[in-house]
Amino acid sequence: MKAFNLLKMIEDVVAPGGILLGEDVTGRSDDWPPRGGCQAMAIIRPVSTGEVSAVLKLCHAAGQSVVTHGGLTGLVGGARAAKEDIVLSLERMNRIEAVDIANRTLTVEAGVPLQRVQEAAEQADLLFPLDLGARGSCTIGGNISTNAGGNSVIRYGMMREQLLGVEAVLADGTIISSLNGVIKNNTGYDLKQLFVGSEGTLGVVTRAVLRLRPLPRSSSTALVAIDHFEQVAAFLRDMDSALGGTLSAFEVLWNDFYRTIVGDGSKHKPPLNPSHPYYVLLESTGGHQESDRVRFEAALEEAFESGLIVDAVIAQSKQQREDLWAIRDDIEGLSRKLFPPIVFDVSLDIPKMESYVAAVRRQIHERWPDAQMVAFGHLGDGNIHLVVTVGSLEPAEVHAVESIIYKELGRCQGIISAEHGIGLDKREYLKHSRSEIEISLMKTLKQALDPKGILNPGKIFAESAT
Amino acid sequence: MKAFNLLKMIEDVVAPGGILLGEDVTGRSDDWPPRGGCQAMAIIRPVSTGEVSAVLKLCHAAGQSVVTHGGLTGLVGGARAAKEDIVLSLERMNRIEAVDIANRTLTVEAGVPLQRVQEAAEQADLLFPLDLGARGSCTIGGNISTNAGGNSVIRYGMMREQLLGVEAVLADGTIISSLNGVIKNNTGYDLKQLFVGSEGTLGVVTRAVLRLRPLPRSSSTALVAIDHFEQVAAFLRDMDSALGGTLSAFEVLWNDFYRTIVGDGSKHKPPLNPSHPYYVLLESTGGHQESDRVRFEAALEEAFESGLIVDAVIAQSKQQREDLWAIRDDIEGLSRKLFPPIVFDVSLDIPKMESYVAAVRRQIHERWPDAQMVAFGHLGDGNIHLVVTVGSLEPAEVHAVESIIYKELGRCQGIISAEHGIGLDKREYLKHSRSEIEISLMKTLKQALDPKGILNPGKIFAESAT
Numbered sequence: 050m051k052a053f054n055l056l057k058m059i060e061d062v063v064a065p066g067g068i069l070l071g072e073d074v075t076g077r078s079d080d081w082p083p084r085g086g087c088q089a090m091a092i093i094r095p096v097s098t099g100e101v102s103a104v105l106k107l108c109h110a111a112g113q114s115v116v117t118h119g120g121l122t123g124l125v126g127g128a129r130a131a132k133e134d135i136v137l138s139l140e141r142m143n144r145i146e147a148v149d150i151a152n153r154t155l156t157v158e159a160g161v162p163l164q165r166v167q168e169a170a171e172q173a174d175l176l177f178p179l180d181l182g183a184r185g186s187c188t189i190g191g192n193i194s195t196n197a198g199g200n201s202v203i204r205y206g207m208m209r210e211q212l213l214g215v216e217a218v219l220a221d222g223t224i225i226s227s228l229n230g231v232i233k234n235n236t237g238y239d240l241k242q243l244f245v246g247s248e249g250t251l252g253v254v255t256r257a258v259l260r261l262r263p264l265p266r267s268s269s270t271a272l273v274a275i276d277h278f279e280q281v282a283a284f285l286r287d288m289d290s291a292l293g294g295t296l297s298a299f300e301v302l303w304n305d306f307y308r309t310i311v312g313d314g315s316k317h318k319p320p321l322n323p324s325h326p327y328y329v330l331l332e333s334t335g336g337h338q339e340s341d342r343v344r345f346e347a348a349l350e351e352a353f354e355s356g357l358i359v360d361a362v363i364a365q366s367k368q369q370r371e372d373l374w375a376i377r378d379d380i381e382g383l384s385r386k387l388f389p390p391i392v393f394d395v396s397l398d399i400p401k402m403e404s405y406v407a408a409v410r411r412q413i414h415e416r417w418p419d420a421q422m423v424a425f426g427h428l429g430d431g432n433i434h435l436v437v438t439v440g441s442l443e444p445a446e447v448h449a450v451e452s453i454i455y456k457e458l459g460r461c462q463g464i465i466s467a468e469h470g471i472g473l474d475k476r477e478y479l480k481h482s483r484s485e486i487e488i489s490l491m492k493t494l495k496q497a498l499d500p501k502g503i504l505n506p507g508k509i510f511a512e513s514a515t
Numbered sequence: 516m517k518a519f520n521l522l523k524m525i526e527d528v529v530a531p532g533g534i535l536l537g538e539d540v541t542g543r544s545d546d547w548p549p550r551g552g553c554q555a556m557a558i559i560r561p562v563s564t565g566e567v568s569a570v571l572k573l574c575h576a577a578g579q580s581v582v583t584h585g586g587l588t589g590l591v592g593g594a595r596a597a598k599e600d601i602v603l604s605l606e607r608m609n610r611i612e613a614v615d616i617a618n619r620t621l622t623v624e625a626g627v628p629l630q631r632v633q634e635a636a637e638q639a640d641l642l643f644p645l646d647l648g649a650r651g652s653c654t655i656g657g658n659i660s661t662n663a664g665g666n667s668v669i670r671y672g673m674m675r676e677q678l679l680g681v682e683a684v685l686a687d688g689t690i691i692s693s694l695n696g697v698i699k700n701n702t703g704y705d706l707k708q709l710f711v712g713s714e715g716t717l718g719v720v721t722r723a724v725l726r727l728r729p730l731p732r733s734s735s736t737a738l739v740a741i742d743h744f745e746q747v748a749a750f751l752r753d754m755d756s757a758l759g760g761t762l763s764a765f766e767v768l769w770n771d772f773y774r775t776i777v778g779d780g781s782k783h784k785p786p787l788n789p790s791h792p793y794y795v796l797l798e799s800t801g802g803h804q805e806s807d808r809v810r811f812e813a814a815l816e817e818a819f820e821s822g823l824i825v826d827a828v829i830a831q832s833k834q835q836r837e838d839l840w841a842i843r844d845d846i847e848g849l850s851r852k853l854f855p856p857i858v859f860d861v862s863l864d865i866p867k868m869e870s871y872v873a874a875v876r877r878q879i880h881e882r883w884p885d886a887q888m889v890a891f892g893h894l895g896d897g898n899i900h901l902v903v904t905v906g907s908l909e910p911a912e913v914h915a916v917e918s919i920i921y922k923e924l925g926r927c928q929g930i931i932s933a934e935h936g937i938g939l940d941k942r943e944y945l946k947h948s949r950s951e952i953e954i955s956l957m958k959t960l961k962q963a964l965d966p967k968g969i970l971n972p973g974k975i976f977a978e979s980a981t
Contacts, residue, residue, distance in 0.1 A: 151748060151866045152897065196701050204760075207699065210676060225956055227949075231862040231897040233673065233933035235662050235712055236941075236948040237975050238957045242708035246701055263756035282617060290729040293761055293801030294670075335759030340810050344803055396697040400617045431618065431697040467699035475702075482702040483693075490691055491704045497963035509703050 055111045056091055059135075062103035064096045066141075079128050079136070081121060089116065089130035096141045098216060098224055098255040105253065106222030108135060114506045117249040119191025120162060122183035124392060125472030127195065127248045127508055134506075137253060139190050145169050146256070153261040154213060154230045159190025159254045166259065175261040178205035182378060190254045196246030198468035203429035204297040204334070205262065207468075208245065214258035215241040219251075220499035230258045243498070248470050249505040251498045265297075265334035269345035270370045273352075274325035274360040278403035281327050284357045285399075285429055288331060291348040295341070298332040299429030300377050303406065306423040309386050310379050317376050320362045329358075329428075330377050377425070387421050387438040391447055393454050396432045397463030405461050406433070412453045413437060432467035455481050471509045479510060521577045521601075522557055528569035530562045533607075545594050545602070547587060555582065555596035562607045564682060564690055564721040571719065571969075572688030574601060580972045583715040585657025586628060588649035590858060591938030593661065593714045593974055600972075603719060605656050611635050612722070619727040620679060620696045625656025625720045632725065641727040644671035648844060656720045662712030664934035669895035670763040670800070671728065673934075674711065680724035681707040685717075686965035696724045709964070714936050715971040717964045731800035734763075735811035736836045739818075740791035740826040744869035747793050750823045751865075751895055754797060757814040761807070764798040765895030766843050769872065772889040775852050776845050783842050786828045795824075795894075796843050843891070853887050853904040857913055859920050862898045863929030871927050872899070878919045879903060898933035921947050937975045945976060 060068055068091055075086035095101045108115050116130040118138040130136050139160035147156040150173050157166060164184040170177040179192060181199035191197070193215065197208045205211070214229035227240050244252050275281050281301055289296050302310075307328050311319040321328065335341035345363075352358045364370040384390045397405060406424045413420045417439040426433035437450055455465055455478045465482045466475055479488065488510055495502070495512075502512050526534055534557055541552035561567045574581050582596040584604040596602050605626035613622040616639050623632060630650040636643040645658060647665035657663070659681065663674045671677070680695035693706050710718050741747050747767055755762050768776075773794050777785040787794065801807035811829075818824045830836040850856045863871060872890045879886045883905040892899035903916050921931055921944045931948045932941055945954065954976055961968070961978075968978050 149864075152864050153752075196705070198699055198701075202699065206672075206676065209705075210672065219956075223952060223956075225952055227953060229930070230864070231930055231933070233664055233668065233862050233893075233896050233898045234930045234948070235664075235932045235934055235936045236930055237937055237945060237954065238713055238717075238960060239662070239675075239708065239711070240953060240956055242705065245705070247704055251704075263752070263760065265759065266756065267759070286619075286729070290732065291802045293731065293733070293803065293807065294729065295759055295761065295802075336757045336761075336814075337759065337810055340806055341759065344806050348802075396699050398615075398618050398696070427699075430699050432699045464695070464697055464700045464702055466701045467697070468701055470701045471703055479703060482700070486689060486691055487693060487706060488703065490685075490689075490706055493963050494704060494960075497959050 051111070052090055055107060055113055058107050059093055059104055062107070063093060063100050067094050067096070067100070068092070069094065079118065079121060079130050080126060081124060087130055087136065088132045089134045089136040090132060092136040092138050094138050094141045098218065101137065101218045101253055101255050102222040102224050104137065105218050105220060108503055109221045109501060112501055112503065114503050116505050117194070117253050119160070119188035119194065120183065120186040122187045123191065123195060123472060124469045125466070125474040127470055127472030127505070129473055139188065139255070142255065148173050149230070150175070152230055155259045155261060156228065156256065157189055157259065158256055159193070160188050163187050163189060163192060170261050171264060173261070174264050176264045177211065177259060177261055179208055179211050182380060189257055189259070193245055193254050193257060194247065194249050195470045198427070198430070198432070200300070200427070201297050202427060203299055211260050212241060212245060212257060213260050215244055215254055216256035217244045217252035217254045220501065220504050225252065228256060228258050232260065243494070246470070248472060248508050250495060250508055251504065253504070266336050267338035267341040268332060268334045268370065269342050270330070270332045270364040270373055271349060272320050272362050272373050273329050273331070273349070273358040274321050275327040275329060275358055276325065278327065280357050281329060281428065282399050284329065284352055287352060287357065288348060291351070292333045292344065295333045295335045296331065296429070297334045298330065299427070300330040301426060301428040301433070302328040302330065302377065303424040306425040307376070309423055310376050310382055315382070317372070317379070320373060321360050325359065330373055383423065383436060387423065387436050389438060389442045391437045391442070391450050393435040393437070394432070394467050394469045395435070395454070395458055395463050395465060396467035397458065397461045399428065399431055401461045402428070402433060405457060405463070406435070409435065409454055409457050412457070413450065416449065430467070451478065473508060476510060517577065518556055521573060521579055524573050525559055525570055528573070529559060529566050533560050533562070533566070534558070535560065545584065545587060545596050546592060547590060553596055553602065554598045555600045555602040556598060558602040558604050560604050560607045564684065567603065567684045567719055567721050568688040568690050570603065571684050571686060574969055575687045575967060578967055578969065580969050582971050583660070583719050585626070585654035585660065586649065586652040588653045589657065589661060589938060590935045591932070591940040593936055593938030593971070595939055605654065605721070608721065614639050615696070616641070618696055621725045621727060622694065622722065623655055623725065624722055625659070626654050629653050629655060629658060636727050637730065639727070640730050642730045643677065643725060643727055645674055645677050648846060655723055655725070659711055659720050659723060660713065660715050661936045664893070664896070664898070666766070666893070667763050668893060669765055677726050678707060678711060678723060679726050681710055681720055682722040683710045683718035683720045686967065686970050691718065694722065694724050698726070709960070712936070714938060714974050716961060716974055717970065719970070732802050733804035733807040734798060734800045734836065735808050736796070736798045736830040736839055737815060738786050738828050738839050739795050739797070739815070739824040740787050741793040741795060741824055742791065744793065746823050747795060747894065748865050750795065750818055753818060753823065754814060757817070758799045758810065761799045761801045762797065762895070763800045764796065765893070766796040767891060767894040767899070768794040768796065768843065769890040772891040773842070775889055776842050776848055781848070783838070783845070786839060787826050791825065796839055849889065849902060853889065853902050855904060855908045857903045857908070857916050859901040859903070860898070860933050860935045861901070861920070861924055861929050861931060862933035863924065863927045865894065865897055867927045868894070868899060871923060871929070872901070875901070875920055875923050878923070879916065882915065896933070917944065939974060942976060
């Protein structure tokens with residue numbers, strides 16, 4: 050009855066079509082990969098920041114929990130809603146409000162998909178550099194709330210570095226408008242940082258001012274083969290230096306990954322012999338195609354002569370570039386071969402990576418002789434992904450795999466989530482990467498900004514007393 | 516007596532030589548430019564994080580206010596101490612603890628001067644890109660607390676972007692150790708952001724993990740002359756694009772600045788005729804001297820042919836490069852000619868800059884016909900500095916100048932402090948750049964982290980009830 054009254058009041062403050070109930074709710078997912086319909090009591094779809102504020106004010110007064118939804122492509126259960134939750138979806142706030150070419154900024158509503166932002170920037174002959182596989186579905190609001198990473202972090206940084214200003218609504222409905230549009234602003238605390246990577250627990254991001262970059266006029270792409278891991282690390286340093294900071298991707302594929310993707314029955318033609326321990330897909334983008342290509346080839350030549358790399362193929366056309374990236378990006382093909390997949394996203398010191406991956410692999414195979422595991426990722430950022438299958442997603446089995454991965458990671462002082470965040474799924478393991486004192490300070494912030502704990506409750510950490 | 520007891524207790528928790536009193540205090544400044552000795556009751560000089568924690572625990576229990584000191588090169592009175600304050604100086608915590616070449620990080624104590632960090636990076640064939648005139652005195656802790664900017668922000672970002680991990684001590688002595696060393700870490704709230712740019716009001720930074728970059732192998736430097744402001748903005752866009760993201764400085768000098776520095780009696784030989792409205796000092800750094808030079812010259816050639824620039828001199832030697840930078844960096848010569856100087860540091864939309872500078876100049880000259888004013892700065896970041904002299908630093912006169920500068924800035928929705936921060940001197944004007952709601956949220960954070968208000972009290976905003 051109480052919930053019914055609240056929904057009646059919400060109906061009065063949102064534009065028509067603003068409330069979804071029943072099958073309109075359960076017919077949607079709130080997770081990826083989807084595991085059944087959304088359980089929330091209702092989905093609210095405001096069309097403006099004012100409406101978001103009005104809805105939150107009502108929820109705050111009622112002590113009603115609110116889970117904010119963006120594009121629902123997160124991988125850690127950060128958007129999962131329980132049946133007592135209300136979902137706030139920003140899908141009707143999806144306008145690109147302003148393109149400012151002189152200052153190189155875009156002002157957008159939080160519900161706009163990443164790909165539309167990329168396209169709007171490109172139409173203005175500029176680049177919005179954040180890029181990830183989910184670009185067609187994920188939203189800028191979600192990118193901010195999860196501090197998204199992706200393929201070009203090595204060159205341009207994470208979402209945090211692409212954000213100049215933000216507008217957000219606090220738990221009690223207060224609108225914080227910090228829509229700064231300049232790169233340098235040291236006027237008191239940088240409040241936007243509160244909303245980046247906090248997974249919707251400190252406020253609801255409604256609008257953002259994004260920083261754009263010059264659109265590259267050239268790209269050079271190669272896949273190389275390397276025999277020893279320490280050469281991978283040395284090759285990274287050499288390329289980053291020789292290419293003068295224009296290195297925009299340095300993706301390492303362990304042999305298992307490469308063989309799984311290009312092996313028997315694959316749609317990919319192997320560009321290099323699949324017998325090497327490591328492959329690196331690297332790319333450099335710059336301002337001048339011809340001189341950049343010469344420099345790129347000279348740098349690879351030097352690496353070849355010094356014995357760092359043993360084989361290489363350089364893309365000679367747009368198609369060849371796309372074919373090389375298709376190998377790295379074929380997560381769908383990977384998931385089919387390693388089914389059902391358990392996905393990890395860890396950061397650790399580059400020199401520790403080889404022994405870490407080997408140790409984890411050994412322990413997995415000891416326990417599940419038929420298990421499969423591949424490693425790949427953004428090595429230039431110290432970040433690798435592991436995909437493991439043990440033939441089941443039985444919670445006890447998943448837990449056993451996680452324990453191996455994270456226990457070993459703890460030994461290497463690694464980070465349990467480089468990009469994906471904590472959400473619900475990694476909450477239990479947060480203590481492997483953050484101290485009790487750090488978590489306690491996080492709770493202090495949560496308490497200060499959302500004392501009733503209505504925003505995405507239970508995500509990141511359990512909401513016990515601090 | 517209470518203070519005496521507190522100092523006795525502090526004496527017990529710090530290493531010998533840890534407390535300065537009397538003339539050892541008043542003989543020091545706490546401001547720049549210096550305006551008389553430090554007024555604090557004592558200067559405490561801990562040698563470890565544990566000592567900082569112990570001192571703060573005692574101060575917290577006693578409700579004792581604490582002003583943290585780094586290199587004392589701030590420009591806004593952020594380190595100024597009153598006679599009831601205790602100063603905490605990190606000057607004895609100045610070790611470089613670790614250089615990690617593989618992960619490209621440096622771990623340092625907060626009291627280490629910036630220049631020593633730069634040198635340690637260079638010895639490892641790496642670059643710590645933050646650079647500013649005060650490099651020999653300013654400390655990393657101060658750089659973090661003020662989110663320092665400087666000359667290479669256009670390429671590498673502000674201090675915030677150079678910081679991977681931080682250790683800080685909260686007001687009550689709690690040590691928050693977030694000494695993360697990886698680029699990507701999405702495990703809960705990014706707590707280090709709290710301590711960046713908060714000017715010592717939320718905690719005392721004691722150690723940091725800094726991100727290093729490849730050391731550039733080439734640099735190309737030029738000074739060009741431009742006739743119209745909109746061409747300056749177009750030239751910036753063209754260069755940033757043509758140089759493929761390797762543009763590392765784009766400093767604009769208005770004609771007054773240039774004439775003031777290279778005019779009669781100057782030690783600088785004018786590299787270009789002093790009759791042009793605008794000069795740009797630009798620099799590109801990269802991986803390969805020869806190919807980078809060719810590209811740089813070709814880009815300038817193109818700008819010349821399209822009429823964007825009307826004259827240019829390209830440095831042909833290290834000496835010539837240094838001579839060009841000496842013009843931009845001759846703030847001492849500038850301060851002698853514009854004495855006594857009042858210094859401003861504003862950000863605003865690039866297209867509004869020309870009319871903003873003209874409007875301010877007109878108003879200044881209307882009121883003080885003999886006033887002098889020059890404009891220059893990091894235009895690539897949307898940031899310009901103004902230096903004004905009206906022949907006096909009489910508070911009423913300074914206030915009148917500030918009112919003109921900031922009132923006009925408000926009309927352009929500009930930012931009152933791009934780099935320098937707020938401290939005490941700009942507190943009154945914070946409202947020109949931040950809303951009441953934003954300032955109220957800042958106070959909520961302050962209240963959550965420092966409920967007794969002992970850390971750098973009164974800086975950034977007055978400590979009234981929220």
